[in-house]
Amino acid sequence: MSENRYARQLALPEVGSAGQAKLAAARLLIVGAGGLGVPALTYLVGAGIGHIRLVDNDRIAIHNLHRQVLFSEADQGEYKVDVAARKMAALNSEVIVEPIAERLVSSNIEQLIGGCYCVIDAADNFTTTYLLSDTCQSLKRPLISASAAGMKGYMGVFCHPAPSYRALFPSPPDQGLSCTRDGVLGPVVAVLGALQAQAAIKLLLAEPSSSTLDPATLESATRNPATPEPATLINIDLWTNHFSSIHFSNAIEPEVQAPIAVLKSDEITPNDILIDVRNADELHAPSLSRAQHIPLEEIAKRWGEIPHETRVVLCCMSGRRAQIAAQALAEQGFQKLAILSLDE
Structure with missing residues (x-):
């Protein structure tokens, strides 16, 4: 030194x-x-x-x-x-x-x-x-x-x-x-x-x-x-x-939940259900061809359209809205959830 x-x-x-x-x-x-x-x-x-x-x-x-x-x-x-x-x-x-x-x-x-x-x-x-x-x-x-x-x-x-x-x-x-x-x-x-x-x-x-x-x-x-x-x-x-x-030393830790996985695009499998939570005017690029489009503000009322049995991958550009959507689905009992940022 x-x-x-x-x-x-x-x-x-x-x-x-x-x-x-x-x-x-x-x-x-x-x-x-x-x-x-x-x-x-x-x-x-x-x-x-x-x-x-x-x-x-x-x-x-x-x-x-x-x-x-x-x-x-x-x-x-x-x-x-x-x-x-x-x-x-x-x-x-x-x-x-x-x-x-x-x-x-x-x-x-x-x-x-x-x-x-x-x-x-x-x-x-x-x-x-x-x-x-x-x-x-x-x-x-x-x-x-x-x-x-x-x-x-x-x-x-x-x-x-x-x-x-x-x-x-x-x-x-x-x-x-x-x-x-x-x-x-x-x-x-x-x-x-x-x-x-x-x-x-x-x-x-x-x-x-x-x-x-x-x-x-x-x-x-x-x-x-x-x-x-x-x-x-x-x-x-x-x-x-x-x-x-x-x-914030007195901030209370939230209840421990199962972690929501953050994926790379090459970790998507054919069995995954892909949900794009962006607004319609944002879908031009980049996009996933087989993704279902449910905007974030509609997730709370349309979650019944999404299968529970297979993994659900929520995506948006930065991952922020996908994170919010994943937490909303977790509150409805979804256990197989993941997040994908499209800006990778």
């Missing part, structure tokens, strides 16, 4: 040599290499986090560049994780960035989280956030989640030892903001990604000293009482320069 590289960090009483050793021993998972993931990754690599697993199946496009400033015009068409790993190696050769160009779904999530002390949710996608929250809560991993749209956004630290994301937000909002539809400014995601990096560093520095931060010891580990409680949600509005925070 180069002390000259980290001299300004080592000078901080909260860090010092012992703290820097904790950072070097840490393994983190970042899901998403876009507007949130890029600044979070950059600051964590700069800080000397030992091993960062970076997961995203998206490729670089010209419309990314106004906010994902790690990438250049020459990088278009390449996987974001591959370009990010290459550029992070040039920033700090002491850090391992492990690029994985896959979509995070139910079938691979535990493997991707495996061996990582905590998870940064930079996907900015409700379906992914709920999947991460449910899994991190089960595996006792801290989850640092953020979301942005327009001039606003939030960042929070959930799950072990805090309540889960689902405890604070039991279901997705009926009309959530979207960067694609509502737009976003680069500085907004930059601030939130930096806050995620800061939250991760604070969590790591609070852990007991050891040669490596082993996820297996999380359940019995005692946190430094001087460290702010993880159950905090920070809201920002960079247009009005308004910052606020709420504490």
Whole structure:
């Protein structure tokens, strides 16, 4: 470890040599290499986090560049994780960035989280956030989640030892903001990604000293009482320069339900019942040729048309409305449910 590289960090009483050793021993998972993931990754690599697993199946496009400033015009068409790993190696050769160009779904999530002390949710996608929250809560991993749209956004630290994301937000909002539809400014995601990096560093520095931060010891580990409680949600509005925070340590976990699987398109089987919950004017593309169309607002009154016996796969562009529809069907007794995002 180069002390000259980290001299300004080592000078901080909260860090010092012992703290820097904790950072070097840490393994983190970042899901998403876009507007949130890029600044979070950059600051964590700069800080000397030992091993960062970076997961995203998206490729670089010209419309990314106004906010994902790690990438250049020459990088278009390449996987974001591959370009990010290459550029992070040039920033700090002491850090391992492990690029994985896959979509995070139910079938691979535990493997991707495996061996990582905590998870940064930079996907900015409700379906992914709920999947991460449910899994991190089960595996006792801290989850640092953020979301942005327009001039606003939030960042929070959930799950072990805090309540889960689902405890604070039991279901997705009926009309959530979207960067694609509502737009976003680069500085907004930059601030939130930096806050995620800061939250991760604070969590790591609070852990007991050891040669490596082993996820297996999380359940019995005692946190430094001087460290702010993880159950905090920070809201920002960079247009009005308004910052606020709420504490949700008393949020009640919802009753445990059977998890709703999140699928990739190649995991669909011929026996699955496909239900597209988008509005009629959204069906032009992309679409699934054999999907039945039942808009989200009609699910509650038309659920009787859907067979119970076989798996029902609900789909929409981002997965948010599919998640809401799946929960509505679960309340009607459906047990074989799954979600598919069409933007994969």
